[in-house]
Amino acid sequence: MRLEKVQEVCLRRGIIFPSAEIYGSVAGFYEWGPIGFSIKKKFIEAWRDFFIKPYGFYEIEGSLVLPEKVFEASGHLKGFVDPITQCENCKTIHRADHLIEECTKMFVEGKSEEELTEIIREKGLKCPRCGGNLSEVRMFNLMLKTEISPVGGIPAYLRPETAQNIFTSFSRIFKAMRGKLPFGIAQIGKSFRNEISPRRFLIRLREFHQAEIEVFFDPDNPECPFFHEVEEKDIPLLTREAQKEGKEASMINVKEAVETGLIPNEWLGFFLAKEFEFYTKLGIPPECLRFRHMLPEETPHYSKGNFDLEIKFDFGWKEVVGNAYRTDYDLRRHSEFSKKDLSVDVNGKKVLPHVVEPSFGIDRTILAVLLFSFREKGYDRDWNWMKLPNFLAPFHAAVFPLVSKDGLPEKAREIFEVLKKELEVFYDEKGSIGKRYARADEIGIPACVTIDYQTMEDETVTIRDRDTKQQKRVKIEKLVEEIRKIISY
Numbered sequence: 001m002r003l004e005k006v007q008e009v010c011l012r013r014g015i016i017f018p019s020a021e022i023y024g025s026v027a028g029f030y031e032w033g034p035i036g037f038s039i040k041k042k043f044i045e046a047w048r049d050f051f052i053k054p055y056g057f058y059e060i061e062g063s064l065v066l067p068e069k070v071f072e073a074s075g076h077l078k079g080f081v082d083p084i085t086q087c088e089n090c091k092t093i094h095r096a097d098h099l100i101e102e103c104t105k106m107f108v109e110g111k112s113e114e115e116l117t118e119i120i121r122e123k124g125l126k127c128p129r130c131g132g133n134l135s136e137v138r139m140f141n142l143m144l145k146t147e148i149s150p151v152g153g154i155p156a157y158l159r160p161e162t163a164q165n166i167f168t169s170f171s172r173i174f175k176a177m178r179g180k181l182p183f184g185i186a187q188i189g190k191s192f193r194n195e196i197s198p199r200r201f202l203i204r205l206r207e208f209h210q211a212e213i214e215v216f217f218d219p220d221n222p223e224c225p226f227f228h229e230v231e232e233k234d235i236p237l238l239t240r241e242a243q244k245e246g247k248e249a250s251m252i253n254v255k256e257a258v259e260t261g262l263i264p265n266e267w268l269g270f271f272l273a274k275e276f277e278f279y280t281k282l283g284i285p286p287e288c289l290r291f292r293h294m295l296p297e298e299t300p301h302y303s304k305g306n307f308d309l310e311i312k313f314d315f316g317w318k319e320v321v322g323n324a325y326r327t328d329y330d331l332r333r334h335s336e337f338s339k340k341d342l343s344v345d346v347n348g349k350k351v352l353p354h355v356v357e358p359s360f361g362i363d364r365t366i367l368a369v370l371l372f373s374f375r376e377k378g379y380d381r382d383w384n385w386m387k388l389p390n391f392l393a394p395f396h397a398a399v400f401p402l403v404s405k406d407g408l409p410e411k412a413r414e415i416f417e418v419l420k421k422e423l424e425v426f427y428d429e430k431g432s433i434g435k436r437y438a439r440a441d442e443i444g445i446p447a448c449v450t451i452d453y454q455t456m457e458d459e460t461v462t463i464r465d466r467d468t469k470q471q472k473r474v475k476i477e478k479l480v481e482e483i484r485k486i487i488s489y
């Protein structure tokens, strides 16, 4: 499996590895080492450039710990639950719905505890680990609870989505920024879920990064002013009908989908089309992308239509972005619970805005990028390499002296110091030049600069392109320009 191979590279190269490893680590928590963190930072910047900056949305940073009241209002306290069943013999806890789906291929989303228990009994399902009997199914809340204050602790939770800060702070931000509808607020940050069985590396984590945008608009005026940018575009949509009939996604024009009511409004259509473009730029083949209209029984409690952007991994289609039409659900509930009026004035009319939300999983997305860019040893060279999109590469270039003698390292260092002022560069003088190319390729560095004996004579170096392996000689004074050409700034 590609997943295991990429995971091995991530571990060996310190890109992404388990947290608190020296103590054995806890599933679902990962550290991002220097290379991984550099890729993540670049991803976040690219996301900002693509989804935030051109549209004048505002970005905030809210707190990770929020009081219980917030989640009472949002519905998470009651509804953010997964069904679990425990093996009476080995005590392993299983996600009841996943276990049933895996063993019987039945679709059981939205079924109650009683219904799930009945299916387990009827089908005679046993613990996949030891064959023991399974307990009755019960619901388990996925939020991580904590207490604030040393005495008489005030209950609080680590946020399970970044969105709630945006809803609870909406009124203040709207006033402070002299807002008018439509009005977009974004947040990039950590979310936490006490997942029952974290697995598949970055697919299901207990602590993960989300990038969410909440666009607030007047339901009587739901036009998206940027819709013209995307209205000609086609996107791969898997409709509810197609799902029922076991069909594949088909390319559907965004404008038509909005006009026929398949997509509930222009804002949602706009984000779906932008996402398709963005994920293609990330190197995910278009045929491995689709927007699945969630079936009514799977749609979250707050949503009037959800379209998941899914990627086809080796292990099946998985959601990487949740797109929801959250209506006025969150603002209405927070108004009721806080007794604060969260409506805004639109030409003398009181309006409780409706919301469209694209919610990106950063870790899952980066995992997809790593998997699709991974070229295994033997593909076209004798080592693994990553055809990372150049705008995500951890370094723009690597600088190597051909050998570590005869003044070459000193000259290479000098060049490295110059490049460092303009680009992100990496210096390495250990091992054979072939091994150093291989190490650079494995983490997706787009260009390698080698300082050799000729450099000492004519102030030229070789520059090697990661993808083509082609080398050419360039003048040192032209080096920044040449590297920029390769990474296509």
Ligand code: GAP
Pocket: 160, 161, 162, 163, 193, 195, 202, 203, 204, 205, 206, 208, 210, 212, 319, 320, 321, 322, 357, 359, 360, 361, 362, 363, 364, 365
């Ligand atoms: N605010 C809406 C929301 O949070 P979601 O579909 O639950 O919606 C959005 O999550 C995205 O966050 C998912 O598409 C996924 O990429 C990411 N995500 C959710 N749970 C995750 C987990 N346990 N581990 C890694 N990523 C997760």
